[in-house]
Amino acid sequence: MTNFQPRSHSSNTAILETKPIIVARDVEKWYDNGFHVLKGVSSTINQGEVVVLMGPSGSGKSTFIRTFNGLEPYQKGRIEIDGTLIAHNQKGIELLRREVGMVFQQFNLFPHLTVLKNITLGPTHLRGLSKPQAKANAMQLLAKVGIAHQANKYPGQLSGGQQQRVAIARALAMQPKVMLFDEPTSALDPEMVREVLDVMRSLAESGMTMVCVTHEVGFAREVADRIIFLADGTLVADTTPDEFFNNPKEERLQKFLAQILH
């Protein structure tokens, strides 16, 4: 169903993959009510990496990922996207956001626009593409996520899984440097989870840099290069899927895994 361009396995892949795309340093955030949600979280995400963020609810993982495109303000620390500081309400933040695609739990498609126009809205207004160009690109992306035949429908006419795949195509249409997924399958009926994960898997194989907040253990195990574990606003572990699931060292992580793996 999905076929993004395959990840290149040329000899310089190793060099490419050490280029940092997201650098977060000692990020601290308090909610308006005083709750200390991020307590100095640091992490670096390199080009081409697929990083999964896991953690119990309230651990700050969604908040953390939302600081990467300035949707969530933070009070201390520093986040850089491809070498440029990113912060909420910063001047010119719109330009940076174009480089960071985001997929939301609730899809957030625009209900008044057809699937096609949901995808072309950004490229035509922000990337200077002509309508035919943007449409051609959108149709290619829709073919890749397997819903080209629904291009002229409204989001309300699609299933949740289809809507989320459109949302992925919409984010990709801006040709971002990195894709953020904030619990992309949590609002889906169980039988629709797979079609979305398949698209994400295929996207990962194409070499896209991805940061995913998800509870999908299978996806994390098979697709992630690294898994970051957050608990109570602190980064507890940052390790390979193998170490994460098979040899967890931290007590907090062991407790979490005992809960989710039954």
Added chain:
Amino acid sequence: MNYSFDFSVVWENIDILLAGAWLTLKISLVAIAFGLVIGVIGSLCRTSGNKILNAITLAYVEVIRNTPYLIQLFFIFFGLPNLGIKLSAEQAAILSLAVNFGAYSTEIVRAGVESIPQGQWEAGMAIGFKKLAIFRYIVIPPALANIYRALVGQVILAVLFTSIVSQIAAEDLTYAGDYLNSRTFRSFEIYFTVALLYLAIVWLIKGVAFLIENQAFKFAKYRR
């Protein structure tokens, strides 16, 4: 009851009544168009988070919604000339109606804007749109769909409000009726016809509103 109806006075002067109806329709449509623009801009100011813009807009809404329209009309037509701003009766009618409808539509459209989930704003931001572009391309269309019926109701009230502009001798439908009545004293026949003409105008506008709804808000049928 020994009143004998005589509608010949209506037929003989139908051109006067139709000319009045035409002016009523014209004043209504122009004022509603301007008022709607005011309403959209006003709702933007009310929801922008900018305290000064919000306070100014709120003051405007409060003043207009809590004072009689007739006084607003008199203020514009008789009061403004003292400041050197002289308007024709027709201009004063359109301006006062637009300002009046603008205040009501500001609050109606604001309710629509506030009905749009935060996720829509976030999706627009994540793509890289600025706030104003999100408002225009992403928020306003479904916001208008959400409050469309309420807005049409206010539009109809605005049309009915136009009868008051006869008080400054704008030659609308009510003025035409008054004029004929004062010359023929066929009050029943004349005001009956005037009422029918108002009904026709409102139905016309309702019909157009219905067509617009079917065309512009097709997507609303599929919304959950």
